[in-house]
Amino acid sequence: MTLKIVLINPPVVKPSEPPAGIAKLAGCLKANGVSYQIIDANVEGIHYLLGQTAFENEWPDKWSKRACKNLEANIAALQNTETYKNKSRYSRAAQDVNRVLHLAGKPYGAHLTLSDFTNNMLAPARSADLLKAAQMPDNNPFYPYFSARLMAVMQDEPEFVGFSVNYLSQALCAFAMIGFIRNINPGIKIVLGGSLVTSWAALGVGKDKFAGFIDEMIAGAGEEKLLELLGVEYGHKKSSPDYDDFPAQFYFSPGFVLPYSASRGCYWRGCAFCPERAEENPYLPLSAAQINQELPQLVKKYQPALVHLLDNALSPVMLKNLAQHPPGASWYGFARVSKELTDDDFCLSLKKSGCVMLKLGIESGDQEVLDKLNKGINLEDASKALKALKKVGIAAYVYLLFGTPPEIEESAQKTLNFTVAHSDCIDFLNLAIFNLPVANDTAQNLQTENFYEGDLSLYRDFRHPAGWDRQNARNFLEKTFKKHPAVAPIIKRLPEFFTSNHAPFFKMI
Ligand code: SF4
Known part of the structure; x- marks a missing residue:
């Protein structure tokens, strides 16, 4: 069976749990017999950047050195209930993991944290800047991660790729990933959904704003509209969210x-x-x-x-x-x-x-x-x-x-x-x-x-x-x-x- 659609949760949102919207869509696609793949690019990308930054670089200051050296222990601490008995221990672990992420964003002029992503040059609330992010995907700190990941998934020749964008902190990375996909395979249809996209639609913003990059924008609940777009009959309407394909061990929670x-x-x-x-x-x-x-x-x-x-x-x-x-x-x-x-x-x-x-x-x-x-x-x-x-x-x-x-x-x-x-x-x-x-x-x-x-x-x-x-x-x-x-x-x-x-x-x- 060829792959119909890939659903992507773009960085950056708090990596503490899987995205509910994509899980809901996954449940619906599964119930209706549609082949799909899930990529939580947020949590995968954060792990990738943390690993690369901690183990491939030498940082001059003491804090960075300590944060890189203790990265694995600090991630494990955030995933351990014991840590939550001691707020100071928790704070140290969270701040040190965040320090490593911050270092990863620096060479790109990005301010990258465990809960946010901004860029010195590009504003996520400006459509012209989102298009710039799409035109220059390699200017994004997640590029080394997503270029390899998307290349691999493109081997399965999906017809559609859907991005769920719920926060402004995801918009620039979503468009960088979209730009990359357009470069390697212009024929793939790109669909944009999620609550931020719903809010944009309420302002009258449509796909024309992103002409050349976005094929469809879905406002509001996505299940029915997505199936319609995929040309699939909405037969099984009562489906539960499906979390089977999310990398449970990656999330930063105990x-x-x-x-x-x-x-x-x-x-x-x-x-x-x-x-x-x-x-x-x-x-x-x-x-x-x-x-x-x-x-x-x-x-x-x-x-x-x-x-x-x-x-x-x-x-x-x-x-x-x-x-x-x-x-x-x-x-x-x-x-x-x-x-x-x-x-x-x-x-x-x-x-x-x-x-x-x-x-x-x-x-x-x-x-x-x-x-x-x-x-x-x-x-x-x-x-x-x-x-x-x-x-x-x-x-x-x-x-x-x-x-x-x-x-x-x-x-x-x-x-x-x-x-x-x-x-x-x-x-x-x-x-x-x-x-x-x-x-x-x-x-x-x-x-x-x-x-x-x-x-x-x-x-x-x-x-x-x-x-x-x-x-x-x-x-x-x-x-x-x-x-x-x-x-x-x-x-x-x-x-x-x-x-x-x-x-x-x-x-x-
Ligand atoms: S209307 Fe009031 S209660 Fe409802 S979501 Fe808004 S702030 Fe919350």
């Missing part, structure tokens, strides 16, 4: 992490300035029956150390279902503050079902700001939920957002006060400065400015109505918020580079 989406979109979709609202993505949950059958089966098959629920927000209905039908392994995911979470017994039932951590978007400690953002939560409930989670032993990973249009300095101070008052219940903090999505219905009253990154930028600049601009918000964060003695230890707890992907492991020991 045990296999099984990503699983129980829904697409967001059941709330109300928060002003959220891309989910701006892009009007529909909420498409799987049925409880499907989840209850599929998830335990996947757990049985892959024996994961942890299930990562990828939903934008697990609805109360979904949480109740998980409590009643535990997946059979520890799990974590995003939830909204709801009345249910303020109830000790409900939280206990989640804990018993395997929940080790919930990510909660609380955003602000000022109720007025939350109301103006249409967040749909109140601080009283947030306070009760944090206390209930603490009581039953579920870690809280709290997201806060600074510099939103309704925020002023006094509001930011209230956020600090709220955080300090709940510092014993907050295990991890994600602190972000607000970005204004391009397609936004609530931005009408704001004075907006030109795109600051490029024609593919999902965000734009705006003039803060009260003068509390990004710089002010950033100063407050760095000089006041992070320095507070009750907050600083929470920030220190955050796993370097892997953040929420590794945070649950610190709570499972």
Whole structure:
């Protein structure tokens, strides 16, 4: 049988788990009898670069020497649960592995980390730069890896090659790989999908922008559209994600992490300035029956150390279902503050079902700001939920957002006060400065400015109505918020580079 399609996860995303989108497509292709091959070029490429950099070079400074010498031990440490008992040991391992990766990117003018990829000369949000990356694939640090890997896979003469691009940090490498394929075999059809591509499509960006390199762009859920493109009838619609062909031993986690989406979109979709609202993505949950059958089966098959629920927000209905039908392994995911979470017994039932951590978007400690953002939560409930989670032993990973249009300095101070008052219940903090999505219905009253990154930028600049601009918000964060003695230890707890992907492991020991 000739190879119909190769599905590629391009670098760079956190290499802690396999990509869920490609696993979903793989399950669908397998169920429908289509020949395919998977390449997790992210984790393969990172291992390749680390190995080459550590063993083929002599570095002058002490840190680089130590990081190269201990590379294998440090990778093994990140894959060992014991390391997660000692944050200093973990930090040293993560920073040293990252140091080696950083060295690999240097000769190419690239800033390469375990969670990001940027280039001094090329911006991933500028289509002209993506085309440049495609025209000069050998200017990419992953070139030595992907040129050999793609050459080998081309022996099987695939008709299509699909790239799943979910983050901006993948875009330049994806286009470098696309350019390489075009050079060696111009006849192969190149398909681009993934959530970043879905966001581009919502901006009106189509394949014409990348003429000569991209044959098809798929926005949204890819299964049906991909089969249509491949000329295959969508006979078997109910397929589970398939992780058989991913290199499980390569991932930088202490045990296999099984990503699983129980829904697409967001059941709330109300928060002003959220891309989910701006892009009007529909909420498409799987049925409880499907989840209850599929998830335990996947757990049985892959024996994961942890299930990562990828939903934008697990609805109360979904949480109740998980409590009643535990997946059979520890799990974590995003939830909204709801009345249910303020109830000790409900939280206990989640804990018993395997929940080790919930990510909660609380955003602000000022109720007025939350109301103006249409967040749909109140601080009283947030306070009760944090206390209930603490009581039953579920870690809280709290997201806060600074510099939103309704925020002023006094509001930011209230956020600090709220955080300090709940510092014993907050295990991890994600602190972000607000970005204004391009397609936004609530931005009408704001004075907006030109795109600051490029024609593919999902965000734009705006003039803060009260003068509390990004710089002010950033100063407050760095000089006041992070320095507070009750907050600083929470920030220190955050796993370097892997953040929420590794945070649950610190709570499972
Ligand atoms: S809950 Fe999260 S995903 Fe849903 S609208 Fe709000 S910010 Fe967006």
